[in-house]
Amino acid sequence: MKICIYGAGAIGGYMGVLLKLAGADVSLIARGAHLAAIKQNGLKLLINKEEKVAQMHATDDPKSLGPQDYVIVALKAHQAWEVAEQMKPLLGKDTAVVTAQNGLPWWYFYGFEGQYANRRIESVDPGGRQWDAIGPERVIGCTVYPATEISAPGVVKHISGDKFGLGEPTRKTTERVQKLSDIMNKAGFKAPVMPEIRNDIWLKLWGNLCFNPISALTRATLDVVATDPGTRNLSRHMMLEAERIGRRIGVHFRVDVDRRIDGAAKVGAHRTSMLQDLDKGRPLEIDALLTSVQELGRLVELETPHIDAVLALVQQMGRVAKVYPTFPDQVIAPEEEAID
Numbered sequence: 001m002k003i004c005i006y007g008a009g010a011i012g013g014y015m016g017v018l019l020k021l022a023g024a025d026v027s028l029i030a031r032g033a034h035l036a037a038i039k040q041n042g043l044k045l046l047i048n049k050e051e052k053v054a055q056m057h058a059t060d061d062p063k064s065l066g067p068q069d070y071v072i073v074a075l076k077a078h079q080a081w082e083v084a085e086q087m088k089p090l091l092g093k094d095t096a097v098v099t100a101q102n103g104l105p106w107w108y109f110y111g112f113e114g115q116y117a118n119r120r121i122e123s124v125d126p127g128g129r130q131w132d133a134i135g136p137e138r139v140i141g142c143t144v145y146p147a148t149e150i151s152a153p154g155v156v157k158h159i160s161g162d163k164f165g166l167g168e169p170t171r172k173t174t175e176r177v178q179k180l181s182d183i184m185n186k187a188g189f190k191a192p193v194m195p196e197i198r199n200d201i202w203l204k205l206w207g208n209l210c211f212n213p214i215s216a217l218t219r220a221t222l223d224v225v226a227t228d229p230g231t232r233n234l235s236r237h238m239m240l241e242a243e244r245i246g247r248r249i250g251v252h253f254r255v256d257v258d259r260r261i262d263g264a265a266k267v268g269a270h271r272t273s274m275l276q277d278l279d280k281g282r283p284l285e286i287d288a289l290l291t292s293v294q295e296l297g298r299l300v301e302l303e304t305p306h307i308d309a310v311l312a313l314v315q316q317m318g319r320v321a322k323v324y325p326t327f328p329d330q331v332i333a334p335e336e337e338a339i340d
Contacts, residue, residue: 001024001025001069001070001179001183002024002025002027002067002068002069002070003019003024003025003026003027003068003069003070003071003072003183004026004027004028004029004062004065004068004070004071004072004090005019005026005027005028005029005072005074006029006062006071006072006073006074006075006083006087006090007029007030007073007074007075007079007080008028008029008030008034008038008043008058008074009030009034009074009075009150009156010148010149010150010156011074011100011144011146011148012028012072012074012075012100013028013043013045013148013150013156014045014047014146014148014156014158015072015074015100015164015184015187015189016028016043016054016056017043017044017045017052017053017054017156018045018052018187018188018189019183019184019187020054020055020056021052021054021187022183022186022187022188023183023186024183024187026054026056027056027057027058027059027065027068028043028056028057028058028059029058029059029060029062029065030058030059030060031060032153033153034150034153034154035058035059035060036153036154037152037153037154037155038056038058038154039058040154041053041154042054042055042056042154043056043058043154043156044154044155044156045155045156045157045158046151046155046156046157046158047157047158048158062086062087062088062089062090063089065089065090066089066090067089067090067091067092067093067095068090068091068092068095069094069095069096070095070096070097070098070140070176070180071087071090071091071095071096071097071098072098072100072142073087073097073098073099073100073101074100074101075101076101076102076283076285076288077101077102077103077105077106077124077285077287077288078283078285078287078288078325080099080101080130081106081124081125081126081129081130084129084130084133084134085129085133087133087134088133091134091138094176095138096138096139096140096176096177096180097134097138097139097140098139098140098141098142098166098180099139099140099141099142100142100144100164101142101144101288102144102204102205102208102273102285102288102289103124103205103208103209103285103287103288103289103292104121104124104201104205104288104292104293104296105124105139105141105201105288106120106121106124106125106130106131106136107130107131107136107139107141107169108121108169108198108201109121110136110137110139110169110170111136111168111169111170111171116249116299118136119299121292121295121296122295123287123288123291123292123294123295124287124288124291124292136169139168139169140166140167140168140176140177140180141165141166141167141168141169141197141198141201142164142165142166142197143163143164143165143197143200143201143203143204144164144204145161145162145163145164145165145204146158146159146160146161146162146163146164147159147160147161147270162188162189162190163189163190163191163192164184164189164190164191165191165192165194165197165200166180166181166184166191166192166193166194166197167193167194167195167196167197167198167200168197169197169198171195171196173193173195177193178193181193196252198250198251199251199252199253199254202242202246202251202253203253203254203255203260205242205289205293206239206242206243206253206260207239207260207261207263207264208272208289209238209239209242209289209290209293209307210225210234210235210238210239210310211225211226211235211264211272212272212273212274212275212285212289213274213286213289213290213310213311213313213314214231214234214235214310215271215272215274215275216272216274216275216278216284216314216317217310217313217314217317218231219275221268221269221270221271221272221275222264222265222267222268222269222270222271222272223265223267223268223269223270224269225264226261226262226264226265227265232261234306234310235261236257236258236261237306238306238307238310239257239260239261240257241293241297241302241303241304241305241306241307242293242304242307243257244302245293245296245297245300245302245304248300248302249296249300273285274286274289274314277323278317278321278323281321281322281323282323283318283323283324283325284314284318284323284324286311286314286315286318286324290307290310290311290314291311293307294307294308294311
C-alpha cells in the first residue's frame with residue numbers, strides 16, 4: 001500500500017511514522033529544515049516516553065513520487081488549496097485523497113441529493129480549484145483528534161489522542177476506506193469508519209469555530225474560554241447558530257452545546273491552534289472554521305449575528321498582523337502549523 005503524506009508536519013509526521021512502522025510504503029512531502037532533517041536522520045516520533053524512528057522517502061517535489069494508493073493531505077485548508085494542482089502527479093486512476101483538516105471541507109456537498117447537490121463552498125475552495133484538480137469522487141473524509149507538535153526539525157512529539165474518524169462522502173463503506181481503516185488501526189490509531197462523516201466533522205468544527213477565534217482574540221487558553229461567563233456565553237451563542245445551520249442541512253449532533261463546552265473545559269490550559277499560529281506569525285485558519293459556516297448560513301437563509309461579529313474581529317486582527325491569507329489574491333507559505 002503506497003501512502004503519501006502531503007504535509008509531514010506535526011500531524012502528518014505522527015501518522016507517517018506509525019504507518020511506516022505498520023508496514024505501509026510511506027513517502028512524505030515536507031519542506032525547509034524539517035525536510036533536511038528527515039532526509040539525514042529519518043523522522044523521529046516521541047510517544048509514550050519512547051522514541052520511534054522511521055526512514056521514509058521525503059521530498060518537496062511530488063513529481064518524484066508517482067501515483068499513490070492514498071494521499072493524506074495533512075495541511076491546513078488554505079495550504080491545501082494552494083497546492084491542489086501540485087498533487088496531480090500523485091493521482092493515479094484509483095488514488096484516494098484523505099482530507100485530514102479542520103473545518104468544513106471543500107467537497108462537503110458531494111454525494112448530497114436535492115437542492116444542495118454538488119454545491120461548492122467558495123470560502124474554502126475559491127474558484128473550485130480543489131474540486132477541479134483533485135475531484136470529489138477521490139475523497140475520503142477524515143476528522144483529526146490527536147494533539148502533536150514539531151519539537152525540533154525532524155522530530156514530532158505526540159501530546160495526546162489517537163483517533164481519526166474516516167468516512168466516504170457517499171456514506172458507503174467502500175473497500176478503499178475499509179483498507180485505510182485497517183492499516184491505521186494496525187498502526188495504533190483508532191480509525192473507525194463512520195457512516196456519516198459529516199456529523200463528526202461538525203462536532204469537531206462546533207468547538208473550533210468559537211474556541212479558536214476567541215482564544216486568538218483574547219489570548220486565553222481553552223479552559224478559560226470555556227468557563228469564563230462572558231466567553232462561555234459567546235461560545236454558546238456561536239455554537240447554537242452553527243447548530244441551526246447544521247440541522248437545516250441534515251446534520252445530527254450527538255451531544256448538546258453545554259456538554260460540548262464542558263468537554264473543552266476539561267482539556268485544561270490548552271493553547272488553541274489559532275492562538276499558537278498567531279503567536280508564531282503563521283496564517284490563521286479563519287475561512288475553513290468561520291467564513292464557511294457564515295457562507296452556509298447565507299445559503300440556508302439563517303442569520304448568524306454572533307458568528308458574524310467574531311469573524312469580523314478575527315479577520316481584522318489577522319489583516320493587521322498580516323497573518324490572514326485572503327484567497328485567491330494573497331497566499332502566504334507558512335511553517336508547519338498546529339492543529340486542534
